[in-house]
Amino acid sequence: QVQLVQSGAEVKKPGASVKISCKAFGYRFTDHYMHWVRQAPGQGLEWMGNINPTDGGTTYTQKFQGRVTMTRDTSTGTFYMDLTSLRSEDTAVYYCARDKVNWNDVFEHWGQGTLVTVSS
Amino acid sequence: DIQMTQSPSSLSASVGDRVTITCRASRSINSYLHWYQQKPGKAPKLLIYGSSSLQSGVPSRFSGSGYGTDFTLTITSLQPEDIATYYCQQSYSTPPFTFGGGTKVEIK
Numbered sequence: 433q434v435q436l437v438q439s440g441a442e443v444k445k446p447g448a449s450v451k452i453s454c455k456a457f458g459y460r461f462t463d464h465y466m467h468w469v470r471q472a473p474g475q476g477l478e479w480m481g482n483i484n485p486t487d488g489g490t491t492y493t494q495k496f497q498g499r500v501t502m503t504r505d506t507s508t509g510t511f512y513m514d515l516t517s518l519r520s521e522d523t524a525v526y527y528c529a530r531d532k533v534n535w536n537d538v539f540e541h542w543g544q545g546t547l548v549t550v551s552s
Numbered sequence: 553d554i555q556m557t558q559s560p561s562s563l564s565a566s567v568g569d570r571v572t573i574t575c576r577a578s579r580s581i582n583s584y585l586h587w588y589q590q591k592p593g594k595a596p597k598l599l600i601y602g603s604s605s606l607q608s609g610v611p612s613r614f615s616g617s618g619y620g621t622d623f624t625l626t627i628t629s630l631q632p633e634d635i636a637t638y639y640c641q642q643s644y645s646t647p648p649f650t651f652g653g654g655t656k657v658e659i660k
Contacts (some may be wrong), residue, residue, distance in 0.1 A: 467649075477588075477596065477639055477651040493648040527595055535601055537643035538586050542595035 434458040436528050436543035443549045449516040452546045454528030456509050462486045464531045466511045467539060468502060470524040480526075482537075483511065518550045554578050554642055558652035564660045571627040573655045575640035580620045584644040587616055587625045589636045590654075596639065600625065627657075635659055 435457040442450050454466065467482040481492035483502040490502045501514040511528055525545040532540035555578040565571050575585065583603040588596035598607045600616035603623060613628045627634055640652040 476654045477590075477641070479641075479647070479649045479651065482647070491647050532598065532601060535643075537647075537649050538598065538601045539588070539596070539641070540598050540607070542597075545595055 434530065434541045436530060436541055438526075438528060438543040438546045441547040441549070443551065444518050446519055446550055446552055448518050448550075449514060450518060450548050451512055451514045452526055452528075452548070454511040454513070454543050456511065456530070459530075461504075461506060461509045464533075465536070466502075466504070467529045467531075467537075468500075468513045469527045469529055469539070471527070471545075472521070472524040475524075480513070485511070515548075518548075520550050522548065523550045524548060553648055554581060554644065554650055556640055556642055556650050556652040558638075558640055558655050560655060561653065562656040562658065564658045565630050566660045567630055567632060569630045571630050571634075571657060573625045573638055573640075573657075575618075575623045575625070575652050577621045577623075577642055577644075581642045581644035583619050584642055585616075585618060585623045586641045586643065587614075588639045588641065589634075590639065591636045599638075630657070630659070632659060 437455045439453040462485045465482045468480040470478050483490045503512045527545050528543040529539035530541040532538040557576045585603045587600040590596040604616045615626050637654045637656045639654050643649050
């Protein structure tokens with residue numbers, strides 16, 4: 433079955449960068465875009481962007497342009513999300529999420545989430 | 553960007569009650585509206601896609617309806633395990649794929 437396994441929690445200082453991984457199991461890696469969604473403590477869900485696993489093409493929401501980079505490693509079936517110039521407002525749980533079959537941009541499968549804490 | 557507005561932001565109902573949550577889009581999104589359930593400390597779970605299609609494995613007491621800008625999620629008979637926060641999300645046209653602000657459902 434489909435499984436998305438994310439890397440563990442991170443604690444970072446303001447101004448630092450964080451790179452989160454999301455390893456995909458149970459389906460053909462290149463068949464589905466991967467999305468990244470974040471959730472600040474006690475807040476709602478925020479879509480950050482996505483990546484095409486076939487060619488690595490990305491789309492980022494304007495809020496994160498210039499600070500976020502999404503990549504993938506086809507040899508290991510792993511996706512990455514790199515966020516730079518961290519500030520306290522970036523403290524959140526970050527999820528990777530995969531499309532539903534035949535329904536692009538509907539998030540059927542989710543990773544377990546990675547908590548990133550930004551604190552001096 | 554398309555804005556999604558959910559109401560109410562929270563509600564309290566008794567077990568067995570019918571619960572309705574609404575979601576309004578800032579412009580027409582046809583039927584590209586989806587609903588998720590999130591329990592504390594867990595990832596969201598897809599409940600309804602395409603406005604009214606029930607995701608496999610989701611109990612039939614959940615249903616969705618709507619088209620264009622106005623949508624509803626209905627729980628016909630609230631159960632204790634339905635305590636969660638519910639989010640709508642649109643996937644119409646180009647990104648960003650925005651979520652509503654969420655509706656927290658509690659037991660009275």
